[in-house]
Amino acid sequence: MDKNSVLSLSPDQGALAAREVTLRSGSMKVISVMSASQARFDIEMGRCGVFLICYRLSPIAADELSALFRRRCPQGQIIFVTELPGDERVPAEANVTVSDSSGSESILQALGREPNTEAVG
Numbered sequence: 001m002d003k004n005s006v007l008s009l010s011p012d013q014g015a016l017a018a019r020e021v022t023l024r025s026g027s028m029k030v031i032s033v034m035s036a037s038q039a040r041f042d043i044e045m046g047r048c049g050v051f052l053i054c055y056r057l058s059p060i061a062a063d064e065l066s067a068l069f070r071r072r073c074p075q076g077q078i079i080f081v082t083e084l085p086g087d088e089r090v091p092a093e094a095n096v097t098v099s100d101s102s103g104s105e106s107i108l109q110a111l112g113r114e115p116n117t118e119a120v121g
Contacts, residue, residue: 003049003076005029009039009065010054010081015100019052019081022104026113036061043069049076052107053091055083055100066093079110 006028010016016032023030031048033039036057042048043065051069053062066078070093080094090097098106108114 002029002047005031005048006050006052007039007042007048007069008032008052009036009057010034011056012054015054015056015081019104019107022108023052026108026111028111028113036065039065040068043072046072049073050111051076051078052081053078053094054081055087055089059089059091062089062091063093066091069093077111079107081107 004027006023008016008019008023008030011034013034016034020030020032031042033042051066053066069076069078077096078091078094079096079098080090081100082090082097083100085099096110098110
């Protein structure tokens with residue numbers, strides 16, 4: 001498990017791209033996937049210490065993948081991006097929630113990271 005590596009899952013390509021840029025600016029390695037089956041494969045491979053899930057995924061898939069990630073990576077961190085603050089669709093296994101409206105930088109903050117402005121651009 002690499003605690004500096006993030007598996008980012010969202011069916012929204014634009015959201016994935018924005019989050020990837022931001023996470024990389026915080027010196028994170030990022031694997032971005034758009035489907036639950038792709039995420040399942042990467043979780044089984046055990047490459048990532050952080051699992052970032054988007055509210056756009058079905059709640060059932062988010063719960064199943066979160067449980068799988070927790071079994072495969074008990075010390076890993078699960079971050080759930082909510083549509084609105086107080087969203088009730090948060091998987092039980094999630095460690096942290098961040099609101100999509102607060103921007104991708106809030107994900108870095110949840111990870112205790114700051115963007116590396118020298119690497120951006």
